[in-house]
Amino acid sequence: MAVFRRFSAQQRSFAPTSETKSYGQPLPSTHPHLLQPGELTPFVSADEYHQRRKRLVDSLEDGAIVVIAGGQIQYMTQNIFYRFRQRSNMWYLTGFEEPDSAVVIEKNSSSRGYKMTLFCKSKDPYDELWNGARTGLEGARTIFGADESCDSAHFGWRIKNLLSSNTSGPVYIDLPSHSVSAFSRTRARSPSRTFLQYLSSAGSGKQVDESDEIMATLQKREVKSAATKVERLRLIKSEAEVKAMRRAADISADAHSKVMRFAQPGQLESQLVANFEYNTSMQGGSRPAYVPVCASGSQALTIHYVENNRPIKAGEMVLLDAGCEWGGYASDITRTFPVSGSFTTPQKHLYEAVLRVEKACIERCTASADLTLEELHRLSVDLTRVELVDLGFHLRGGDLERILYPHFLSHPLGIDLHDTRTFGRDEKIQAGMVIVRLLSQPLHARHADRCQSKLQSNLSTSVQTIEPGLYVPPLPHFPKGFHNQVVRIEDEVLVREDDCVVLSVDAPKEVVDVEARCQGLLDGVRDP
Known part of the structure; x- marks a missing residue:
């Protein structure tokens, strides 16, 4: 049975308590019956997720950028949603299980071999009252090993800035299935344009400004499938x-x-x-x-x-x-x-x-x-x-x-x-x-x-x-x-x-x- 919201966020205050769940998925500290210390998901440690990302970037050209989008909540009808399941490649590389997320991995010369930016929703007590806890930006770094974290609403313009500052290698993308289908249908015309359309719809429908700049940058880059690379690892x-x-x-x-x-x-x-x-x-x-x-x-x-x-x-x-x-x-x-x-x-x-x-x-x-x-x-x-x-x-x-x-x-x-x-x-x-x-x-x-x-x-x-x-x-x-x-x-x-x-x-x-x-x-x- 669906329950409808009666009040706005301004009509109610939310005082954190010691019982408040802190993260958007089970962790050893919150679900010791499901995970052992050191595990990020059952049997799989944070280090193994790092090794997966390392194997991926080791197979790519210098300066390559990988952009992998997570899944979104799907609806059976109107506001009746299906239980969320993360997109497989996103989950394989991060273990992150929240919707409206994405990961950007930049191959570099650091000791780690890459820089990882995790995009996710910021903490929001009102939304978490209805939809459950979020891990938040700090948890994305401290728990999931991201070098940087950013709110998903800023995904588009952060990608624009990244593409403008890093121009040396190809861009590997992995989009949700509906976008992949569109990408395949329009590939002969402009894969960059399809990628831009996806970015424009990211972040709760916010439009990407400077779209001409993004298009101009993408047209100078080779755009490839990240799914092909990740799935070989899997x-x-x-x-x-x-x-x-x-x-x-x-x-x-x-x-x-x-x-x-x-x-x-x-x-x-x-x-x-x-x-x-x-x-x-x-x-x-x-x-x-x-x-x-x-x-x-x-x-x-x-x-x-x-x-x-x-x-x-x-x-x-x-x-x-x-x-x-x-x-x-x-x-x-x-x-x-x-x-x-x-x-x-x-x-x-x-x-x-x-x-x-x-x-x-x-x-x-x-x-x-x-x-x-x-x-x-x-x-x-x-x-x-x-x-x-x-x-x-x-x-x-x-x-x-x-x-x-x-x-x-x-x-x-x-x-x-x-x-x-x-x-x-x-x-x-x-x-x-x-x-x-x-x-x-x-x-x-x-x-x-x-x-x-x-x-x-x-x-x-x-x-x-x-x-x-x-x-x-x-x-x-x-x-x-x-x-x-x-x-x-x-x-x-x-x-x-x-x-x-x-x-x-x-x-x-x-x-x-x-x-x-x-x-x-x-x-x-x-x-x-």
Whole structure:
């Protein structure tokens, strides 16, 4: 229920008390149950955030400037807002979680290697009464390590002054998605003009004066994408990131297991979603990582079925694709299970076929296998074809990849569900991603001769999903017993040099374990 403000700031005084929360996000001093001393976000220290920024500037030209904007509050309707989530690249470089913020990083010759200016909202007791505490300008420096801090309302003119005084290197920008789309559409005409339009709307709608000066300066500079640079860094997961992702996976895997036990014929798919989200929240999950898919029976033929409003019938399988965020990192797990407790014979055969494909692909999910994601996907297609022939399918033309298995096998996982956009399917799983964590920047294969250190994948790794599936519509040339049956199994896999680790291992997927969980035979065994 929305509550409307009745009084202006002048009609009420605000006396600070010892109980007043001081910062705009959890910190070890305010939330010791969530963070350990020295951590800025769960498991990640302020020094690690500095190292991320250092790796970024080390990959840039001398005199380069990086401008990354944070997110803004989004509204469902009128003044009904969604819960805020910081833009991923802003969060990766700063850990700062407040809206209407931005960071400017200037590469220089100082011992630190850069100068960082953090733009955020100043302290405002009246606004904080309604919307919660702000960290403020002093906290931006003392807690988040900014060399300078500035109110977001001054973002535009500060950028103008910076561009005027620093003219030696390119400008790297990362804007919100709507601005990125506009930037892409107008790139051939004037990326500088699009950047200026964004600056003009920054700072609560205040217009940027001296716009002609900014345009003139930008036209002399090379404007590039900062997202491309930052997202390459994000592919490699540090030890702290792996810990956070393990925790997110543990929470989601346990919730999947609990849903198997909870589900009964006659329930709505939405009730299973509610049970999953309840259990992730009870274990500290901060939010769903994406809109969950809970598809029973033939509804699962729609890969992104999110209506979740159908009663589940006895004898059907349920496909649940759901994960939570924890500590800023996403989990992504899919399980398929029989709502009545036991697979029918055709369901079991189809399920075991997909499971064998998944296991075989996971075994090859190592750096030493020297595979690209595309090659790994082709392996899954070949294995699936063999399984289908063994099940009695007579495949025609594009049956396999257009109908029965129409999606890609894998994607990287991290802060974003698809982490990140810059990783191509034609890249080797280990190329440039398996590096010594203490290196100052990512080491791509073509640059390997620049470093004397031996590559050691056990020190920093990537996380991929592996998610084969089979979707059998009621076409007459497919075996009738498999009509309207769908199976997808998805795990999170930590890639290492000669082996891998399945982070989502606690979500049952062997037939005997799935059936036992659905039937209640594991009650008290897996539950904490």
